[in-house]
Amino acid sequence: MSNLAYDTDPTEAGGASAEDIARLNSLRPIPRISIHAFCETESVARPIERAADDRRMSKAHLRVAMGGLEGALAHYATSPTPNLIILESRAEPKELLHSLERLAEVCDPSTKVVIIGHYNDVWLYRELLRFGISEYVVAPVSLADVIGNIAQIFVNPESEPLGKTIAFIGAKGGVGSSTIAHNVAWTMSTAFSTEVVVADLDLAFGTANMNFDQDPAQGIAEAVFAPERIDEVYLDRLLAQCAEHLSLLAAPSTLDRVYDFDTDAFAQIIDTAQRSAPLLVLDVPHVWTGWTRNTLVEADEIVITATPELANLRNTKNLVDTLRKLRPNDRPPHLIINQAGVPKRPEISPGDFTEPLGLTPLAIIPFEPQFFGNASNNGRMLAEMDAQHAIVKTISEIAHIVTGRSEIKTRAKPGLSGILDKLRSKKK
Incomplete structure (x- = not known):
C-alpha cells in the first residue's frame, strides 16, 4: 500500500511565483x-x-x-x-x-x-x-x-549542462532515508537509461557500499581530503560501477580518523560530479553542520524521509521551516513518510503529521521489514528482489517526480488512516 501526491503549490513556499520557480530551476x-x-x-x-x-x-x-x-x-x-x-x-x-x-x-x-x-x-x-x-x-x-x-x-550557453542534484536526508536516524535514496537512484538509472552518480556523504557510517554490494578501494574520502586534485578525470577513477548507468562515490565507513569538514568541503566534489552525470543523488547523513546545511541549500531537489512519530514530526518541521527560509525561491522539500503501520506502535496519522508542515506527502511507504531486510542483507535493490511489489512501483513514481518526468497530483485520501489500521491488524 502506498499513497503518492505532489507537494503544495510552489507559490505557498513564498518568495517567488510558480512561473518564476520554473524559470529559475532551468538556470545554472x-x-x-x-x-x-x-x-x-x-x-x-x-x-x-x-x-x-x-x-x-x-x-x-x-x-x-x-x-x-x-x-x-x-x-x-x-x-x-x-x-x-x-x-x-x-x-x-x-x-x-x-x-x-x-x-x-x-x-x-x-x-x-x-x-x-x-x-x-x-x-x-x-x-x-x-x-x-x-x-x-x-x-x-x-x-x-x-x-x-x-x-x-x-553563463556560457555552450557549456555542458550541469547535472541535477537530489539530496535525501532523514528527519531522524534509522528512518530509511539512505535505503530510499539508493533505490530511487537505481531506478533512475535503469528506468531512464541515464547516468546517475550516488554520493554517500556519511563517511563514518555510510551504507551505500553494502546496499550496492560494493567494496571499492577508494571513494569520496580521497576526494574530500585532497580537494586540489579534484577534476572529472580524478573523480572518474574514484567511482565504483554498480550497474550499467549507476556509479557510486562510496564512503569508507571506518572510524580510523575523524570527519570534521569545513562548510564548503563537498562543494567542489558536487560541482565536478554534476559535470559528469545528468543526475546526482546525495545521501546526506542526519547531522546539522555547516556543510550539510550548504549541501541542502544548493541542491535542486530535497527529499526528507520521516516515520510517523513525534520526534520525526518536530525534526521535519524544523527542517522544512529552515529550508524555506534558506531557499525562498525554490519548491519546498518533498516528504516521504516511511515505515507506516508498525504493529502495536502508536502513530501520528498522515493528516495530523503533515498539517503543521504545510506539505502533502510525496509517498507513504508501509512497514515491510522482511522485504527491506532481505534486500539489504543480500546487497540488492528492492526491484531486484520483486519488480512487481507495490513499494517498487512507489519508488518508481518517486523517481519520476523528483526528476520532473511526471507530476502526481492525487491528494491523500480521507480514509487512509483506516487503511493503515487494517494493515496493522493484519500484522498482529
Missing part, C-alpha cells in the same frame, strides 16, 4: 562575479535584493543601492567598477543615452551594464545595444528576470 549557478545595482524605485530594488539571497547567486557578490544613474556616477568617480552594473533609469530615451556617455567615462571597458528602463521603445533598445549595453529590460522586473539576465551574460 552564477559564477563568482561582483555586481552593483543602482535603483530609483523600491519595486525594482526589491527583486534585485531578493536575488542576492537565491542559491544560484551564492558565489556572486551583489550590492544594491538607491540613486540610479546619478548615484552610480558619483560612486564610480572614486571607485573601480565591478563585473556587472545594473542601472534603473526613468529618464526619457534620449536623456538616458546622453547620461550613459558620462558613465562610459568612469566605467572599465570590461564591465557589463544592464539597464532597467521604463520605456518600451524598440529604437532605444537598438541604440543601447549599439552603445555596448549588454541588455535592456523594461520595468517591472521579477526575481527570475534579474537572475536570468545575469546568467545570459555570464
Whole structure:
C-alpha cells in the first residue's frame, strides 16, 4: 500500500511565483562575479535584493543601492567598477543615452551594464545595444528576470549542462532515508537509461557500499581530503560501477580518523560530479553542520524521509521551516513518510503529521521489514528482489517526480488512516 501526491503549490513556499520557480530551476549557478545595482524605485530594488539571497547567486557578490544613474556616477568617480552594473533609469530615451556617455567615462571597458528602463521603445533598445549595453529590460522586473539576465551574460550557453542534484536526508536516524535514496537512484538509472552518480556523504557510517554490494578501494574520502586534485578525470577513477548507468562515490565507513569538514568541503566534489552525470543523488547523513546545511541549500531537489512519530514530526518541521527560509525561491522539500503501520506502535496519522508542515506527502511507504531486510542483507535493490511489489512501483513514481518526468497530483485520501489500521491488524 502506498499513497503518492505532489507537494503544495510552489507559490505557498513564498518568495517567488510558480512561473518564476520554473524559470529559475532551468538556470545554472552564477559564477563568482561582483555586481552593483543602482535603483530609483523600491519595486525594482526589491527583486534585485531578493536575488542576492537565491542559491544560484551564492558565489556572486551583489550590492544594491538607491540613486540610479546619478548615484552610480558619483560612486564610480572614486571607485573601480565591478563585473556587472545594473542601472534603473526613468529618464526619457534620449536623456538616458546622453547620461550613459558620462558613465562610459568612469566605467572599465570590461564591465557589463544592464539597464532597467521604463520605456518600451524598440529604437532605444537598438541604440543601447549599439552603445555596448549588454541588455535592456523594461520595468517591472521579477526575481527570475534579474537572475536570468545575469546568467545570459555570464553563463556560457555552450557549456555542458550541469547535472541535477537530489539530496535525501532523514528527519531522524534509522528512518530509511539512505535505503530510499539508493533505490530511487537505481531506478533512475535503469528506468531512464541515464547516468546517475550516488554520493554517500556519511563517511563514518555510510551504507551505500553494502546496499550496492560494493567494496571499492577508494571513494569520496580521497576526494574530500585532497580537494586540489579534484577534476572529472580524478573523480572518474574514484567511482565504483554498480550497474550499467549507476556509479557510486562510496564512503569508507571506518572510524580510523575523524570527519570534521569545513562548510564548503563537498562543494567542489558536487560541482565536478554534476559535470559528469545528468543526475546526482546525495545521501546526506542526519547531522546539522555547516556543510550539510550548504549541501541542502544548493541542491535542486530535497527529499526528507520521516516515520510517523513525534520526534520525526518536530525534526521535519524544523527542517522544512529552515529550508524555506534558506531557499525562498525554490519548491519546498518533498516528504516521504516511511515505515507506516508498525504493529502495536502508536502513530501520528498522515493528516495530523503533515498539517503543521504545510506539505502533502510525496509517498507513504508501509512497514515491510522482511522485504527491506532481505534486500539489504543480500546487497540488492528492492526491484531486484520483486519488480512487481507495490513499494517498487512507489519508488518508481518517486523517481519520476523528483526528476520532473511526471507530476502526481492525487491528494491523500480521507480514509487512509483506516487503511493503515487494517494493515496493522493484519500484522498482529
